[in-house]
């Protein structure tokens with residue numbers, strides 16, 4: 001999709017589809033809806049006047065009104081897209097509405113659209129950014145292996161800014177939105193692949209190709225190197241599979257090598273999680289191809305960082321393996337020695353994500369990371385706690401958490417912080433080793449995070465449990481069902497917040 005900013009009057013633009021936002025001005029809950037266009041152009045207002053007066057369109061979020069051959073406009077169609085109540089309008093609401101417009105265009109096999117910049121008091125850069133990134137997300141379809149697949153991708157999207165809008169701000173917002181949206185789609189394309197088509201080796205190849213295209217340093221290694229590094233926890237997960245593990249190290253080193261923080265981004269890259277010897281039930285097991293969504297988020301974020309070029313050093317680490325049962329697989333009760341030297345009693349081989357991350361986090365510290373963030377589809381318990389609306393977030397450091405909270409506000413992604421009280425650590429006490437890898441029935445998302453905490457020591461750290469957010473079960477107006485690419489925007493913003 002080619003995206004551009006145009007300073008053209010929407011009235012005169014001969015496009016296939018002209019999009020204009022509408023809000024509901026009614027304030028009281030019982031008031032009749034009062035749909036109003038967010039357009040500064042009277043010709044557009046007139047073209048939609050009768051349709052709006054009909055009462056058929058209420059400007060609810062993502063509601064669509066499509067007019068053909070709109071009078072007085074050069075466009076072939078006018079699409080009015082609802083953005084809900086005016087009082088609740090945010091750049092992200094506008095972004096999602098733009099995404100819904102893009103998907104409406106795709107459903108009609110249209111190839112290009114022009115969106116009129118909404119006339120509001122909101123920040124122009126934030127609006128442009130939200131529209132551009134949501135439009136990119138909306139353009140993604142996961143049906144890549146269907147032989148009757150119709151390519152319905154959008155070729156051109158124009159954002160029409162009126163003279164009253166700060167076009168430089170809109171332009172930079174647009175550019176950022178495109179980068180972040182495309183990087184999120186890159187993560188989605190990785191998560192979309194089934195286990196047979198994205199083994200750890202193939203994931204590493206895809207990451208290396210991305211790094212090559214974006215000027216990032218990338219280093220891939222496997223079993224021999226993991227043995228040298230004494231990554232006993234990571235290796236124990238990989239040992240049951242015929243597929244070799246992959247340790248992916250991506251580096252972003254900005255010019256001039258600024259002093260200051262080195263950010264370590266660590267992703268769980270289980271390309272398929274059968275549970276291992278503690279095997280999962282077969283119902284829904286096919287979904288465990290998305291158990292590498294944390295890794296994909298980090299690879300996607302590294303892509304965005306390479307293009308946005310913040311002044312801060314970043315190391316991305318992905319620990320990728322397949323969790324399989326076999327005659328070589330680890331067994332419940334086995335004791336593994338992690339890279340940090342800590343011994344782990346493996347009570348449940350299905351709690352494998354924390355094992356690979358234990359070594360990934362320790363390695364990031366060894367490579368000089370001063371601040372850590374990890375993302376993982378870590379626990380079903382987190383989905384039980386927060387459902388599919390918010391992802392779980394944890395931190396051992398208030399300042400680093402503040403950076404993340406602000407980043408999530410900018411990205412518009414929803415997280416909920418969960419606690420890390422010392423009392424939870426008791427649940428991980430092992431009779432035979434330093435720690436065991438599961439903590440019993442209750443508080444499973446927290447005990448998983450407590451396990452990881454043992455391996456970050458005092459390094460400021462954020463842990464994101466994205467199990468409930470990485471896969472979208474039902475399609476929405478603005479986005480297809482399937483992989484979500486969650487956390488790419490927030491991690492990217494978190495990194496940018498450290499830029500000197």
Ligand code: BES
Nearest residue numbers: 348350351352377378379380381438467
């Ligand atoms: N990959 C799963 C977690 C998961 C569950 C992700 C549902 C997405 C959706 C993880 O490796 C796992 O199996 N965790 C176990 C931990 C348990 C054995 C302590 C779980 O959540 O059941």
Ligand code: ZN
Nearest residue numbers: 273350351352
């Ligand atoms: Zn598992």
Ligand code: ZN
Nearest residue numbers: 270273291353
């Ligand atoms: Zn898993």
